[in-house]
Amino acid sequence: MIVQKYGGSSVATPEKIKKIAEKIKKTVESGEKVCVVVSAMGKTTDELIALAKRVSDSPKPRELDMLLSTGEQVTAALLSIALNDIGVPAVSFNAFQLEMITTSDFNNARIIDINAERLLDEFQTNDVIVVTGFQGITNLKDITTLGRGGSDTSAVAIAAKLNTKCEIYSDVAGVFACDPKIIPSAKKHEYITYDELMELASMGAKVVHSRAVEIAKKFNVALYCASTFSEERGTYVVNALPEWLEQPVVMGVTMDKNQRKFTISPMPGGQRAQVHLFEALASNNINLDMISIVKDNGYTYLTFTVVEGASERVREVVEEVLSQYGEHRLIEDDEVAKVTAVGVGMESSPGVAARFFAALDKEGISLLGTSTSEIKISTLVPKYDAERAVRAVAKEFNLA
Amino acid sequence: MIVQKYGGSSVATPEKIKKIAEKIKKTVESGEKVCVVVSAMGKTTDELIALAKRVSDSPKPRELDMLLSTGEQVTAALLSIALNDIGVPAVSFNAFQLEMITTSDFNNARIIDINAERLLDEFQTNDVIVVTGFQGITNLKDITTLGRGGSDTSAVAIAAKLNTKCEIYSDVAGVFACDPKIIPSAKKHEYITYDELMELASMGAKVVHSRAVEIAKKFNVALYCASTFSEERGTYVVNALPEWLEQPVVMGVTMDKNQRKFTISPMPGGQRAQVHLFEALASNNINLDMISIVKDNGYTYLTFTVVEGASERVREVVEEVLSQYGEHRLIEDDEVAKVTAVGVGMESSPGVAARFFAALDKEGISLLGTSTSEIKISTLVPKYDAERAVRAVAKEFNLA
Known part of the structure; x- marks a missing residue:
């Protein structure tokens, strides 16, 4: 059956x-x-x-x-x-x-x-x-x-x-x-x-x-x-x-253009405001991806991406939460794409991330953010470079 | 409710x-x-x-x-x-x-x-x-x-x-x-x-x-x-x-052009063949309407109508049954329509049928067959005369 x-x-x-x-x-x-x-x-x-x-x-x-x-x-x-x-x-x-x-x-x-x-x-x-x-x-x-x-x-x-x-x-x-x-x-x-x-x-x-x-x-x-x-x-x-079967290090590379990048610059209210914001976004069913936090000279800068459709709710939640903490600036960028390489072999193969970034850099593609897990590595690139980025990674890891 | x-x-x-x-x-x-x-x-x-x-x-x-x-x-x-x-x-x-x-x-x-x-x-x-x-x-x-x-x-x-x-x-x-x-x-x-x-x-x-x-x-x-x-x-x-409410004798008149008239002329095999044929048609889910049987000079002539869609099955069943009894001729006519007057008042009002037929006759419409029940009277007329027949009956019984 x-x-x-x-x-x-x-x-x-x-x-x-x-x-x-x-x-x-x-x-x-x-x-x-x-x-x-x-x-x-x-x-x-x-x-x-x-x-x-x-x-x-x-x-x-x-x-x-x-x-x-x-x-x-x-x-x-x-x-x-x-x-x-x-x-x-x-x-x-x-x-x-x-x-x-x-x-x-x-x-x-x-x-x-x-x-x-x-x-x-x-x-x-x-x-x-x-x-x-x-x-x-x-x-x-x-x-x-x-x-x-x-x-x-x-x-x-x-x-x-x-x-x-x-x-x-x-x-x-x-x-x-x-x-x-x-x-x-x-x-x-x-x-x-x-x-x-x-x-x-x-x-x-x-x-x-x-x-x-x-x-x-x-x-x-x-x-x-x-x-x-x-x-x-x-x-x-x-x-x-x-x-x-010979186990390849990277099994696949994909891209996702349905991404919107938000930057809060600077974040008011310190760590308490950050936790509050993340909780509020989660309780509104908004999944954050590619989160980066940078601290510099007493200021905190926060960047994350969401899927395109969630943008309006993100703006509402950010406004609602951060207005309690002080002044802030919200910058949106929808000219980004996420390129991801996946492979269970990465876990036991150090240097995959280095090869991944080098392949993109060699093509002169800007890296706008990154996140990794045990079996994948993702980076944000300019939307107009997404296909080129996929080709560069595919070539590096023999996917064609 | x-x-x-x-x-x-x-x-x-x-x-x-x-x-x-x-x-x-x-x-x-x-x-x-x-x-x-x-x-x-x-x-x-x-x-x-x-x-x-x-x-x-x-x-x-x-x-x-x-x-x-x-x-x-x-x-x-x-x-x-x-x-x-x-x-x-x-x-x-x-x-x-x-x-x-x-x-x-x-x-x-x-x-x-x-x-x-x-x-x-x-x-x-x-x-x-x-x-x-x-x-x-x-x-x-x-x-x-x-x-x-x-x-x-x-x-x-x-x-x-x-x-x-x-x-x-x-x-x-x-x-x-x-x-x-x-x-x-x-x-x-x-x-x-x-x-x-x-x-x-x-x-x-x-x-x-x-x-x-x-x-x-x-x-x-x-x-x-x-x-x-x-x-x-x-x-x-x-x-x-x-x-x-004043009870009118006739409450409505309708016509149905979706009729096909069959005549078997003559019927072979006597009454046994008739019963056999009716049973066979019924077990094939064919509803007969306006059935008329005429006996003349030792011959039996049978006429009935069915709804248009059942014609082919009628032909098959008639052929199958009557071929056992002898020669017969099956005549089809789809140029007929059924005109019906309905009214519960008919039961207690003699002479309704007479008025109904007279109204049609006065218009020169041929009556090709008829059947009655306690509350209705139907007649077959040429299809091209169906609307005129409805108007004649409506006029006679004040339905407009």
């Missing part, structure tokens, strides 16, 4: 759904029972959100989930119709039928439990069960959705519950060391670790959502990411790379 | 949904709790069927219902979003949440029970509950749909369960004595009986489905049919007209 997940672009048209049915039929003929998790067709979710916005600027979250959950149900029903049409006994399940129980955090719910018995029962009479991704129900029978990456999360959670492997199909042929749009000859990995993929996914690599990788790691679910409509070999995501 | 039902054309756009929310708000402000039953937006159901046909010529019925049920869920969620947006506490319910239990006859299920407690509970905290019409779930948690007129049926069934009245809103301003498209000055009834409306509805009047009227009659649910977007007075549907 295996779990397969197909994303929105893979099920965007009835014709693609028929092709997926044929693909699944082959897997069934090889002797597997398949639990298929599907997303909404193409841009359906965005279209439903736009529809809701036409009746309300701030749709009630419970009702929005009621609306959005229809998208996956349409796909699940159509795929099941297509499978039965070509002689594959299949049944579609929504969150009620699957008993995919979640918290009641509408628009961003967490999975609590899944009724695996119901699934196993249905496999007595069906070869395929098509499940709506992205959604669940609360104990009070309200419909919830799981937020970004929700269908990946559904698929991995079901695989964890069934104690089986999970295949994620999309229009990307696997996990690349860098974006093939920037470097056409980018290396595709045959294996990558959960930890590395989590860093790469959260940096913008579109293969599988980091939240799903987190669950896969926790329950040790074997993941396989590949292209829906080609036979090309994809990428296995594992706990540790196979021993026979 | 009242039940209101809004049809597909009333909820066809987000703008119309907002207008309906405003209308419901007024009802709430008058002190009522409202259970609103909605159809899918505009032509959504037809579009979903077309989508299914693109993956399979004969979609599996269970999966088709899974697909179709999303249409009403979209409307219910949007209307609930619109209501909350203007300050009316509302919640949307699908068939799972409502526990609308049906038989497992997919595409054409019958309602078995509704969990009224859940509804009443929710009215503790909400002024409006928006319910998806047209759908239910089986005891095994499969989604079903109720077939033609399903949303009307849902609304009346809920009103019966809650022991309250039911308002049916559509783009028709009430029950007219004849089609205003044929006779612009057609009388609109203030009151009409269940029995009369059932006859009129099954004859093609588009106000409320006859199946819903049947349930309303059975549970004595007060029905009110009116226009969604005007304040114009609609029509009350009751068990018997108020005593102070």
Whole structure:
């Protein structure tokens, strides 16, 4: 028994759904029972959100989930119709039928439990069960959705519950060391670790959502990411790379242009004001990244980045908190990008940071800030230099 | 507490949904709790069927219902979003949440029970509950749909369960004595009986489905049919007209062009073949109408009508059955229309049939067949004369 997940672009048209049915039929003929998790067709979710916005600027979250959950149900029903049409006994399940129980955090719910018995029962009479991704129900029978990456999360959670492997199909042929749009000859990995993929996914690599990788790691679910409509070999995501495989120091480099840099110059109020500000930003759900604090001549200078969309709230919170402490100046810069190199090999390989910075410096690229963890190193560069920076790092670490 | 039902054309756009929310708000402000039953937006159901046909010529019925049920869920969620947006506490319910239990006859299920407690509970905290019409779930948690007129049926069934009245809103301003498209000055009834409306509805009047009227009659649910977007007075549907109201002999006249006439000339095999043929047609779910049998000189001639769509099956069944009995000739005629006058007053008023036929004859319209019941009289006329026939009958019985 295996779990397969197909994303929105893979099920965007009835014709693609028929092709997926044929693909699944082959897997069934090889002797597997398949639990298929599907997303909404193409841009359906965005279209439903736009529809809701036409009746309300701030749709009630419970009702929005009621609306959005229809998208996956349409796909699940159509795929099941297509499978039965070509002689594959299949049944579609929504969150009620699957008993995919979640918290009641509408628009961003967490999975609590899944009724695996119901699934196993249905496999007595069906070869395929098509499940709506992205959604669940609360104990009070309200419909919830799981937020970004929700269908990946559904698929991995079901695989964890069934104690089986999970295949994620999309229009990307696997996990690349860098974006093939920037470097056409980018290396595709045959294996990558959960930890590395989590860093790469959260940096913008579109293969599988980091939240799903987190669950896969926790329950040790074997993941396989590949292209829906080609036979090309994809990428296995594992706990540790196979021993026979030469372990590269850096597995991937990504960039993220969706960054805004804030500088408070100078910070009033000393350390107490800093703690107060960080707490206030956190309680407003704003994630800070690339934080740097410099003290000079009795003054404190603070720099951090946030994702673009959070800028307005940052300004409000900074104003609200710091006005209690004294004068300050807030400087914004959205002409920055974050470039990140990831690799579990870094831990045991000193000098990676030095090579990383030297490669950028050699190209004359300005380094505007930096942060590191055990398996990654990030730096801010001017936005117009982002692609060049990726190429420089890729060349230094043989990623193409 | 009242039940209101809004049809597909009333909820066809987000703008119309907002207008309906405003209308419901007024009802709430008058002190009522409202259970609103909605159809899918505009032509959504037809579009979903077309989508299914693109993956399979004969979609599996269970999966088709899974697909179709999303249409009403979209409307219910949007209307609930619109209501909350203007300050009316509302919640949307699908068939799972409502526990609308049906038989497992997919595409054409019958309602078995509704969990009224859940509804009443929710009215503790909400002024409006928006319910998806047209759908239910089986005891095994499969989604079903109720077939033609399903949303009307849902609304009346809920009103019966809650022991309250039911308002049916559509783009028709009430029950007219004849089609205003044929006779612009057609009388609109203030009151009409269940029995009369059932006859009129099954004859093609588009106000409320006859199946819903049947349930309303059975549970004595007060029905009110009116226009969604005007304040114009609609029509009350009751068990018997108020005593102070003058009881007209004929309440309405309708026509139905969706008829095909079959003549078997002559019928082989005598009465045994007839019975065999009727049984075979019935077991193929073909409803015969306007049956006439004429015996002449040892030969039997049989004529009947069916709705247009059933023609092919009729040909097959007739061929299959009668080929066992001997030679026969099957003549088809689709250039006919059925004109029907309805009125509970007929029963106690002899001579209505005579006036009906005389009115048509005076206009030189051919009468091609006839059938009567206690409260209606129908005749077949040439299709090109159908409108003239309606006008003649309307004039004779003062329906304009």
